[in-house]
Amino acid sequence: MRRGVAILAAILLGVSELASAAAEEKTVLTLYINQEDVPSFMRDWVIRSSDAIAAGLPEYAVKTVWTTSEELKSSLDKGEVSLFIASSGFFRRLGFSGVRDLAGSMQDKDGDPNRSLGTVFIVRSSRTDLTDIPSLKGKKVLLQNGSGFFGTEAVLGEFGSEVSEKSFRSPEQQLARYVHIEKSGESVPSLLDHLAKGDADAVALPACQIERTAAAEDLDTSWLRTLSPKGSVELNCALTSGLYPGIVISGTPNLSANDAQAVTRALLSAPASDHLKWGLVTNYSAVDAVIRKFELSFDHRGEGIRSILLQYKNWIIGIAVLIVLLILHSVTVSWLVRKRTRYLQAALADQKRLQAESLKASRQIEYWEKIGTMGQMSSLFAHEMGQPLNAISFYVFGLKRLVSKPGAEIAPAMKKQILELLGSINEEFSRAYGIVEKVCEYVKSKRKEGTRQDLVSIVRQAVSSFEKTSVSGRRHEIRIEAPQSPIWVTAKAMELELVVVNLLRNSLQAQTDPEKKVEVTITVRENGNRAELCVEDNGPVLSDESMRRLSETVLQSEKPEGLGLGLSIVRMLVEEHNGTVRFERADPTGLRVVISLPEENA
Structure with missing residues (x-):
C-alpha cells in the first residue's frame, strides 16, 4: 500500500513539474491596470476579469501589473504596453496613438456601457449654503485615490463655464483655481468621518460607491445629502454629474488583431459579478467634450497656445490692433511714395524725351544745313571742274594725235606704252566727268x-x-x-x-x-x-x-x-x-x- 502511494505521489509530482515547465514556456502577456482609475468597489471584479482573459488566451501567461496614470503613460510612450485597463477619460486623452478599445464596464441589469459611471458630490444635510456645483467655489473637496477621471475630469466638467476661461496643463491645476482638492487614500467611511467633523466641505466619489459601501458596512447616511442630484435610468444610485463610459480595457498596436478579438470574446462571455459586466462602448462624445473643452489631451501641442491666447487675450488683441494700424500706416505711406515716385518718373521721362527730340531736331537741322552747303559746294565744284577736265581731254586727244602721227621719231615699244597710258588717263577722265555730270544732275534735280x-x-x-x-x-x-x-x-x-x-x-x-x-x-x-x-x-x-x-x-x-x-x-x-x-x-x-x-x- 505504501509503495502504491509513493508511486502515485511521484506521478503527481512529475505532472506538476511538466505543467510548470509548460507554463514557463508560455509567452507572458502583461495586463497593466491604472489603479488611479479603478474605484475600490470594482477592483475584485477587475481581478476576475484578468482571469477571464487568461482563460481566453491559453497560449499566454497573463501577468497583472497595477500602476499609476503617470507610469502607464510612460510605458505607453516607450511601447512596452500591449493591454491595459484605465478610465474612458485616460483612453480618450491618448488621442490618435493607435490604441483601440476592446470592451467597457457596465451595470449587469439594463446597463449601457456608454453611460455607466459618473460622480456624486456628498455634503452634510446641514450645509444649506451648498446648493449646487458653483457654490463649492473656494471650498475644500476630498477625493478618494482611485477615482481617476471621475474624481477630477468629470468634476471639472461639472464646473462648466466657471473654469472655461482658463486653461492649464492638468485637470488638478484647473480645479485648484476654484476649489481646494485634496486626494486621500482612506476608505469611504474615513472620508465621511472627515466630512462629519468639518474637515472638508464635500466628498466627491464615483457614483454607486457610497451605496455599495453603505450596504456592505451598514453605514448611516441619513445625515448626508447629494448635491444637485440627477435621476438616472442606467444607475440606481445617487448622481451629481452626467454619465460617461466607465473603465475601458484597451489594446495597443503591440497586440495582434486575433489576440484582441480573443480578449473581447473572453470578456463579453464572462458572467457578471458584483453587478458588473463588460460591454462594447460605441459613444465617447461626453468624455471627448470634457477633454476638448478643458484641453486635457496628452498631446499638449495645442494646449499651450490656447492657454496663452486665453490668458493674454486682451494684450494680444491690443497688440494685434496696433500691428494692423502700423501695417495700414506703412501701406498708406508706401502707396503715397509710389504715387509721387511715379509722377516724378513720368515727369523725368517726359523731360528726357523732349531733350532727345530737341537734340534729334537739332541734328536734323545741322544735317540738312550740311547737305545744303555740300550742294552749293558741289555745284561750284562741278562748274569749276568742268573746264579743267575738258582741257585734260583735249590734251589727251592731242597727245594721241601727236604720237600716232606718221614719221614721229618714237620707238614702237615706247609708242605703245604712251598710248596705253593715254588710254588709262582717258578712262579716268571719263569716270571723273561722269561724276561731275551726276553732281550737276542732283543740283539741277534732273534724274x-x-x-x-x-x-x-x-x-x-x-x-x-x-x-x-x-x-x-x-x-x-x-x-x-x-x-x-x-x-x-x-x-x-x-x-x-x-x-x-x-x-x-x-x-x-x-x-x-x-x-x-x-x-x-x-x-x-x-x-x-x-x-x-x-x-x-x-x-x-x-x-x-x-x-x-x-x-x-x-x-x-x-x-x-x-x-x-x-x-x-x-x-x-x-x-x-x-x-x-x-x-x-x-x-x-x-x-x-x-x-x-x-x-x-x-
Whole structure:
C-alpha cells in the first residue's frame, strides 16, 4: 500500500513539474491596470476579469501589473504596453496613438456601457449654503485615490463655464483655481468621518460607491445629502454629474488583431459579478467634450497656445490692433511714395524725351544745313571742274594725235606704252566727268531712269576702282563671293559703284588697330525676287549705342574728321533704287551691311 502511494505521489509530482515547465514556456502577456482609475468597489471584479482573459488566451501567461496614470503613460510612450485597463477619460486623452478599445464596464441589469459611471458630490444635510456645483467655489473637496477621471475630469466638467476661461496643463491645476482638492487614500467611511467633523466641505466619489459601501458596512447616511442630484435610468444610485463610459480595457498596436478579438470574446462571455459586466462602448462624445473643452489631451501641442491666447487675450488683441494700424500706416505711406515716385518718373521721362527730340531736331537741322552747303559746294565744284577736265581731254586727244602721227621719231615699244597710258588717263577722265555730270544732275534735280545692269559686274568694277584710287596705306584684303552668272537689276551703275566704294572706305576707316589687317567680304546673291549685296568687315565690336545710331535717319559720324555723309549717301542712293539697307553685327566682330534691291527678270 505504501509503495502504491509513493508511486502515485511521484506521478503527481512529475505532472506538476511538466505543467510548470509548460507554463514557463508560455509567452507572458502583461495586463497593466491604472489603479488611479479603478474605484475600490470594482477592483475584485477587475481581478476576475484578468482571469477571464487568461482563460481566453491559453497560449499566454497573463501577468497583472497595477500602476499609476503617470507610469502607464510612460510605458505607453516607450511601447512596452500591449493591454491595459484605465478610465474612458485616460483612453480618450491618448488621442490618435493607435490604441483601440476592446470592451467597457457596465451595470449587469439594463446597463449601457456608454453611460455607466459618473460622480456624486456628498455634503452634510446641514450645509444649506451648498446648493449646487458653483457654490463649492473656494471650498475644500476630498477625493478618494482611485477615482481617476471621475474624481477630477468629470468634476471639472461639472464646473462648466466657471473654469472655461482658463486653461492649464492638468485637470488638478484647473480645479485648484476654484476649489481646494485634496486626494486621500482612506476608505469611504474615513472620508465621511472627515466630512462629519468639518474637515472638508464635500466628498466627491464615483457614483454607486457610497451605496455599495453603505450596504456592505451598514453605514448611516441619513445625515448626508447629494448635491444637485440627477435621476438616472442606467444607475440606481445617487448622481451629481452626467454619465460617461466607465473603465475601458484597451489594446495597443503591440497586440495582434486575433489576440484582441480573443480578449473581447473572453470578456463579453464572462458572467457578471458584483453587478458588473463588460460591454462594447460605441459613444465617447461626453468624455471627448470634457477633454476638448478643458484641453486635457496628452498631446499638449495645442494646449499651450490656447492657454496663452486665453490668458493674454486682451494684450494680444491690443497688440494685434496696433500691428494692423502700423501695417495700414506703412501701406498708406508706401502707396503715397509710389504715387509721387511715379509722377516724378513720368515727369523725368517726359523731360528726357523732349531733350532727345530737341537734340534729334537739332541734328536734323545741322544735317540738312550740311547737305545744303555740300550742294552749293558741289555745284561750284562741278562748274569749276568742268573746264579743267575738258582741257585734260583735249590734251589727251592731242597727245594721241601727236604720237600716232606718221614719221614721229618714237620707238614702237615706247609708242605703245604712251598710248596705253593715254588710254588709262582717258578712262579716268571719263569716270571723273561722269561724276561731275551726276553732281550737276542732283543740283539741277534732273534724274534719269536706270537701265538693266549686272550687279556682279558693278561690284567687280567698284572694287577695281577702289583698289586703284585707295591711298589709305592700310593692309587690307577684299574678297568677292558672287555667282558666275549675272544678277540683273534696274540701276544706275555709277551710283551703285559709289555705294560699294563708300562701304569699302568705311570698312577701312573703322578699323582702329593700325597693325591689324582689314578683311572685307562682299557677297552678291539672289534671295527670292530680290538681289542682295552684303559687305562684311572684321572691324571692332559695335556697342548698342553705335547700332542705334546706324538705324537713325540722320547718321552721325563717330570719326572726328567725318562729316557723317558716307552712310547717308549709301542709304539715299539705295532707297532711290527702291532698295533697303540694314545693319547687323558681324560674328565675331565688325559690321555687316545688307543691301536688298528688286531683281529684274532676264
